[in-house]
Every structure is written in structure tokens, then in C-alpha cells.
Amino acid sequence: MEIWVDADACPAQVKDILFRAAQRTQSRVTLVANAFLRTPPSPHIRALQVPSGPDAADRRIAEGVQPGDLVITADIPLASDVLARGGAALDPRGGWFTNDTIRERLAMRSMLDELRGAGVATGGPAPFSARDGRAFAAQLDGFLARAKRSIQPG
Secondary structure, X not given: OEEEEEHHHOOHHHHHHHHHHHHHHOOEEEEEEOOOOOOOOOXXXXXXXXXXXXXXXXXXXXXXXXXXXXXXXXXXXXXXXXXXXXXXXXXXXXXXXXXXXXXHHHHHHHHHHHHHHOOOOOOOOOOOOHHHHHHHHHHHHHHHHHHHHHHOOO
């Protein structure tokens, strides 16, 4: 099981949580971004820099994800690809993307894109908060605990 991170827009607090989790659980964490990323020295953490361009990081993650992997992203189309490949997708605020909700989220994204294209101000997400960080950490810990139980013998 690998944790993939859509790191271009991932909050620093979430990256720190992931770095600590990688060390604690010896889980592999791969950050993918268009820019150089600093990561702590660890055999469990790696950073991949992809060429700049639309969705380059998303494509690299989608190509690498395997069933059972976890992807951290706020990108709805990437989350949809991850689910289709048998992975799990968690947004940095601690919300899960699921097969039951992904179509609705894709439709809402499309509608908001159309509104923005027509000049309607739709606003953006609220600033990332400490509460968001705690929600993310709780969901990540639960996922890692379930993953550990599923790979232990007997």
C-alpha cells in the first residue's frame, strides 16, 4: 500500500501529518508536484517532480496508483480515476471520495466551471483550518489502522 499525494496544492499541515505517519507506520508516501518539494530524509518518503503543464501530476498519480493505495487530493477528476483503479481518495480536509458521491461531485464541479465561464463569481473554498487538519489526521489514522489489520497474518 502506497500513499500518493497531489502535492502542488496540498496544505503544509497535511504534508507534515503525512510525514509523521510515514515514519510511525513505515508506510511509503510519494508526493507528486510540478515544482521541487522539500521532504524530510526518510526511506519511506519520496518526491517526484513532473513537468509543468495541466494535470501532469494528476496523470502521474493515476498511472502509478494500485488497488488498495490511498491518494490525497482535492482534485475531483483525479479522485474519480483513483476510485476506478481500485484506490481510495481522501481530500486534505478529511473527506472521502466514494463511488456513491463521485458522479455528483463531478457534476457540481462542471456546473461551477460553467458559471465561472459565464462570469459568475462562485467563491472558493474556505481557508484551511486547524479543524480541517485534525479531521484529516483522524481519517488517515483510521485508514492506516485498517490497512495494517488487513495485511497482518492470521
